[in-house]
Amino acid sequence: MWGKNAVNAPWSSRSLGSRAQHAVFYALIRAAGTTVAYVLLFFVVTWYTLRPSVRRRSRAYLERRFPGAGRAAAWRHAWKLQWSFGQCLVDRAAAGLRGGFIFEEIRGEDPRPLLAEGNGVILLSAHTGCLQAATHALAEISGLPVIVLQHSEPDDVDKQIHEHTGQEPPYRILRTGGGPETVLALLRHLRQGGVLCLMGDRVEGSAEQAVRVSFLGAPVRMPCLAYRLASASGAPVLCVFARRTGPLRGSLHCAECIRPPAGLGRQAQAYRAYAQRFASALERFVLDNPYRFFNFYDLWES
């Protein structure tokens, strides 16, 4: 029983909490450590989950992941998803404020042979948590220059790891929506053998830059930038999903390597099969890790 009255708001990276509320968590982590922050998080998550407007944000995803769930089960799933997301945010702040995040392992396909090919590598990920910590680790493992293509909004209040430390991150951040110069910078970076990290589950820009694929039993739109860059540069696309495995601990699941051929051109439909492979890999991850897919808007165009 998920409720049918309201329509989800479009996707936004803005936090539910205010700047002051984030500051309380940061101060608590600094003064008392992450365990105390988790205790506060428990009450904050419970408070938020009691609010129908917050539960509606995850409804589209949870309805598909847990079809037919009753009212109590739906509430429990929503709480667990918010709890899992909150833990990732606390860990991210703690990693920046206190350090000590342990990146445990890389599962699945070993990225090191791909990194050694010298053609650049595109790490295509999704909103599954602790990706920043994973990127830090990958940048150190690879020894290669890394660019992270990141979405941000003026009202974003939750800080990145490097904003807590005050140090330069071991990678360069480029913002999405930067125009043709940004796209060219990404292409040049790959041609020089660099690593590019970006998200494959959120569409930004025009509809022509995305393709329709099937995900959890219904059509969604996913971006095709990664596959276009791969076709133009020769870089392989490695589908990677970071996963929080415990307090200040995470792992990286390298699900699948996709190699679009050269010369596919600009028509988005030419990349549909590759976007579908990514969607299928993400679906397998989500089926195994239902509370690790932080989707708080209606991805399904319902």
Added chain:
Amino acid sequence: MDIRTALKQELIKELRLEDIGPEDIDNAAPLFGEGLGLDSLDAVELTVLVQRRFGVIIEDIDAAREAFASVDALAGYIETRKGELPCAGPGLSQ
């Protein structure tokens, strides 16, 4: 063939611009957004096209910003860079 005409023909062919001829493209109009209507991702194919067809690699971001301004600007960039390169790749006759 004039480089601007060759460039416009390549743009139409490689970017699969429909219902448009070289004469319809204003040499001074922007390539991206208003004008020819390319979107930011088209910079990928445009860069590949210029390299493959004219043997010129567009790598410098500031130069690219100017080169992507219009057909005139891109043609000027290609002409300048072809003159600088000892082996500039395929010629316009191909």
